[in-house]
Amino acid sequence: MAEKLLNWDEVLIGGVIKDPGNSREYETGSWRVERPVWNPDTCIQCMFCWVYCPDSAITVDENGKMTGIDYTYCKGCGICVEQCPTKPKSLKMILEAEAKGKTEEELRKEVFSSEK
C-alpha cells in the first residue's frame, strides 16, 4: 500500500491524523535484519509473544490461538524470543539473509531439527 505524499499546504494542521489506524501503512518489516522463526510443535500457546510484540506482528486466529508471524510488520526486535517460556524455545532468531528463498516449512526444519 503506497501512501500518498501531500504538499506542505495540503497536510492536516498540527500533524493531526483523522484516519486512525494508518500506522498499518508503515511497513516496519522492511527494517528487519533478523527474523523469528516459530515452532508450532513445542509452542504451548501461552501468548506471551503476542502480548509483548511491539508491532502486533504475532498473528492470531479466531479462537485466539497463535498462528505465526506477520513478516510485513515484524521488525525483528527479538522480544518475542526473549519472552517465549518453553524449553527449548518455540521462537528462534535467524539472520534475514539465511531466510532468503526458503519457505517457512524449510526454515522450521532447518532451525528446529536438532531439537526434535
Place this chain on the structure above:
Amino acid sequence: MGKKVALTGNEAAAHAIRQINPDVIAAFPITPSTPIPQAVAQFIADGEMDTELVTVESEHSAMSACIGAAAAGGRVMTATSANGYALMWEMLYIASGMRLPIVMAVVARALSSPLNIHGDHSDIMGGRDTGWIQLISENSQEAYDNLIQAVKIAENKDVMTPALVAQDGFNTSHTIEIWELEDDQKVKEFIGEYEPLYPMLNTDEPVTHGAWAPPNWYFEHKMNQLRGLLNAKDVVEKVGKEFGDAFGRYYGLYEAYKLDDAEYVIVAAGSVCGTTKDVVDGLRENGVKAGLLKVRLFRPFPYKELAETLQSAKAIAVLDRVSPAGAQGGPLFTEIRSALYDTPSRAPVINYTYGLGGRDTQPRHISSVFETLKRIVETGKVEKQFDCLNLRGEWR
C-alpha cells in the same frame, strides 16, 4: 469605557484571565509571575471563575498539561517567567507544532546564572524561535489588553498557534498603575466561544494528536506550521483594530511614537518605551527630531512594516534587554538591521544592551543614546556599534 483601577501588571494579567475564564490553567509558581496564578486561584475560590486549575510539579509539567488540555479541545492558559519558561522549552515547540492556541502570560525575567529574579528579556528572547506568537507589553494596560487580544489571535482559524504576552518583571508586574478594566461581559463577547478544530474529546470523530512524522513528512508539517505563524501578522492588525472599536484603545504591529519626521530614532520593546517617550517629548520641545519605534509584535517579526517606519531616520539605536550572547548584536538589533538592508535607508544602526537583571534604565541613559545618535550624524562616524547602558566600566 472601562473602569479606572489602580493595580499591578500581574493583577492586570489575572483580571484578563478571569474575564477570559479559560477551561483549563496548568501553572507552577515562579517569581515575578507567581501573583498571576495566585490571584486566579483566589478568583476560582471566590466563584468568579470556573476554570479547572491544575497545580503541577514543574513548568515542564505545566506546559505538558496545557498541551493535553488544548488537544482535548479546551481553551487553555498559563503564566510563567525566566527559568520556568526555560524549563518549558521542549513543550513550547510541541505546543506550536501541534497548533494548539494556548495563551501564556510571561513576566519577563533574567535567567540564572547568577541567580536573579528581576526583569529583562533573556527568557522570551531565548524562546523567540519556539514557534509562538510573541506580543510585548509596555505597561499594565497593554498586558491586560494584549492578553485579551492574544486569545482571539491565537484561535483564529488561519493562525491556530500559541501566543505569549510578555510584560517586564517588576517594572510592570509589581508596579501599581492606573489602567482601564473593561466590563466582564464585553470582554467575553469580544473573544467569543472557542471552537477547537480537532478536539480529542469528540469521540464521534476520533483523531490522533502528536503522532510522529518521518523524514518524508516532517518538513511539510513544519512549513505548514510556519504559514500559520506568519498568518498571525495580519490577524494581529485586524484584532488590534477590532479591540479599538470595542474598547477605544487601538493596537497595531508596533507603535510609532513621533516617528513621522524623526531623524534620531530608538527602537525598543517593553517598559523602557515609557521612559523613552518622556525623553523624546523633552527633545522635541527643544526642536530635536527624536522618535521611538516600539515593537509590539516580535514573532512573527513584521520586518517590512518596521523597516518602512524607519526611513526618515538618520541614525538608529536598537535597545536589547538581553546579552547578544555572541551574535553581532541583540536579537532586536540583528533583525532590525537585516530588515533595513532591503530598503534605501543606509542610516547607521547601533545596538545597546540595557537593563539586565533589573538594572535601572533612567531618562539620562536614554538621553545619552540620543546624544550618541546626534554625534554619529554630525561626524558621520560610528565609534561603537555595540555598547551597554548603565554598566559599570566602559564596555570594550
